[in-house]
Amino acid sequence: MVQVPGPFKTPPSMKLDPKPLAEVADTALQADDAAASRVAPAAASLATPLRSASRRSEIPVFEVMQITDEVARRRHAGHDVVSLCAGEPSARPAPGTLQPAGYTGPLGTTPLREAIAGHYRKWYGVEVDPARVAVTTGSSGAFQLVFLTAFDPGDRVALVSPGYPAYKNILSALGVEVVEIATGPDTRYQPTPELLEAAVRERGDLAGVIVASPANPTGTMLGRSELHALVNWCAGHGARFISDEIYHGISYAPDGPDRRGVSAVELNGDAIVINSFSKYWGMTGWRLGWALLPEDLIAPFEALASNFALSPPAPAQELAMRAFSDETYAERDRVVEGFAKARALILDAAPSLNWGTAAPSDGAFYYYSELGQQLERYADSSSYARALLEGANVAVVPGGDFDPVAGHRAVRLSYAAGEPAVAEALDRIIRFQRD
Numbered sequence: 001m002v003q004v005p006g007p008f009k010t011p012p013s014m015k016l017d018p019k020p021l022a023e024v025a026d027t028a029l030q031a032d033d034a035a036a037s038r039v040a041p042a043a044a045s046l047a048t049p050l051r052s053a054s055r056r057s058e059i060p061v062f063e064v065m066q067i068t069d070e071v072a073r074r075r076h077a078g079h080d081v082v083s084l085c086a087g088e089p090s091a092r093p094a095p096g097t098l099q100p101a102g103y104t105g106p107l108g109t110t111p112l113r114e115a116i117a118g119h120y121r122k123w124y125g126v127e128v129d130p131a132r133v134a135v136t137t138g139s140s141g142a143f144q145l146v147f148l149t150a151f152d153p154g155d156r157v158a159l160v161s162p163g164y165p166a167y168k169n170i171l172s173a174l175g176v177e178v179v180e181i182a183t184g185p186d187t188r189y190q191p192t193p194e195l196l197e198a199a200v201r202e203r204g205d206l207a208g209v210i211v212a213s214p215a216n217p218t219g220t221m222l223g224r225s226e227l228h229a230l231v232n233w234c235a236g237h238g239a240r241f242i243s244d245e246i247y248h249g250i251s252y253a254p255d256g257p258d259r260r261g262v263s264a265v266e267l268n269g270d271a272i273v274i275n276s277f278s279k280y281w282g283m284t285g286w287r288l289g290w291a292l293l294p295e296d297l298i299a300p301f302e303a304l305a306s307n308f309a310l311s312p313p314a315p316a317q318e319l320a321m322r323a324f325s326d327e328t329y330a331e332r333d334r335v336v337e338g339f340a341k342a343r344a345l346i347l348d349a350a351p352s353l354n355w356g357t358a359a360p361s362d363g364a365f366y367y368y369s370e371l372g373q374q375l376e377r378y379a380d381s382s383s384y385a386r387a388l389l390e391g392a393n394v395a396v397v398p399g400g401d402f403d404p405v406a407g408h409r410a411v412r413l414s415y416a417a418g419e420p421a422v423a424e425a426l427d428r429i430i431r432f433q434r435d
């Protein structure tokens with residue numbers, strides 16, 4: 001095998017600025033708007049040393065993908081590089097036929113990683129080193145790689161129920177023990193340090209905690225102090241904190257600095273943040289997301305990503321550069337205003353639906369409610385949902401997938417469908433229940 005000497009032995013993404021984070025931020029601060037002022041505290045502030053990356057991430061990085069990344073970097077910097085590196089055809093096809101696109105670096109293109117870092121400056125006023133940004137195939141791709149990087153089989157990871165089912169299903173598939181914490185209206189369906197303590201007493205030490213705010217299926221959000229308490233609990237217990245921020249930007253709180261959601265990266269530089277272009281930007285089918293990684297996980301993550309996925313999709317990355325223009329933000333905010341109107345229709349209709357307890361729909365586009373008296377007519381929410389689809393052609397999701405214990409009493413409505421569809425569905429549901 002030909003050994004590639006020199007720079008490629010060290011992953012480009014590992015060549016981090018040797019300056020401490022605070023100093024990097026100082027430099028950026030001088031260059032940037034003074035509003036971009038908050039810098040996440042670095043690992044040194046933690047009470048308990050961070051657990052190390054997983055043993056299974058100790059695989060060699062796929063060197064071809066690193067060289068591909070370095071080639072792109074050099075071309076971006078204006079160098080005329082002849083690449084005989086990747087196994088990808090470069091012949092241009094005739095117009096109207098296929099549009100091939102080449103691999104990018106395993107963690108994404110440099111411009112997109114920089115643009116994502118810029119998004120954190122714009123929305124959260126926090127400096128993020130682009131080297132910490134890993135672009136992935138949707139946030140789903142980020143979960144797989146982050147879980148593989150951070151946890152080993154047998155590790156315990158906590159998450160709440162009701163919750164997004166893929167977290168626990170991916171973790172289980174990877175041999176990680178899932179610790180489901182039952183939550184309800186008393187904690188807005190979110191975890192608390194007390195609930196985490198109780199989980200440790202019952203099941204043992206946790207290797208990680210996953211939170212989502214706004215959450216799926218409940219839509220509930222964590223305030224800054226609640227999120228901070230959870231981040232601190234993890235820091236104090238050597239557990240990885242994973243924050244799914246896919247619904248950031250879709251919230252209905254009054255205007256204020258935290259309206260779009262508080263990012264865990266504002267609070268602790270060691271938090272793992274996962275996000276996506278799927279929800280706020282509506283780009284579900286482009287399959288593009290990202291993770292912000294703590295420095296110690298960048299190289300292990302890259303080793304896994306370069307072997308498992310080679311690179312995130314190139315055309316999607318190119319398109320995603322447009323996500324961060326003022327015009328796009330304004331357009332997406334208008335879409336969120338539309339969600340707000342659809343949400344108001346549901347909240348106004350709630351008394352007529354005559355269901356049971358509903359989660360406060362702070363953000364995302366979900367309304368999660370117990371069915372209340374409907375369960376006198378239907379055995380569970382699955383039977384209700386089936387009957388509603390057959391009898392009124394309205395599709396809602398029964399809660400069992402989100403919560404194996406209490407979800408059989410609840411349903412989730414997505415109001416992402418927009419105002420006219422939601423109005424029609426509500427009419428039909430009310431008529432269906434009356435008949």
Ligand SMILES: Cc1ncc(COP(=O)(O)O)c(C=O)c1O
Nearest residue numbers: 138139140164216246276278289
């Ligand atoms: C909470 C949450 N996280 C992650 C995802 C995955 O989204 P994607 O892989 O499209 O980024 C979803 C999709 O519905 C979700 O609801």
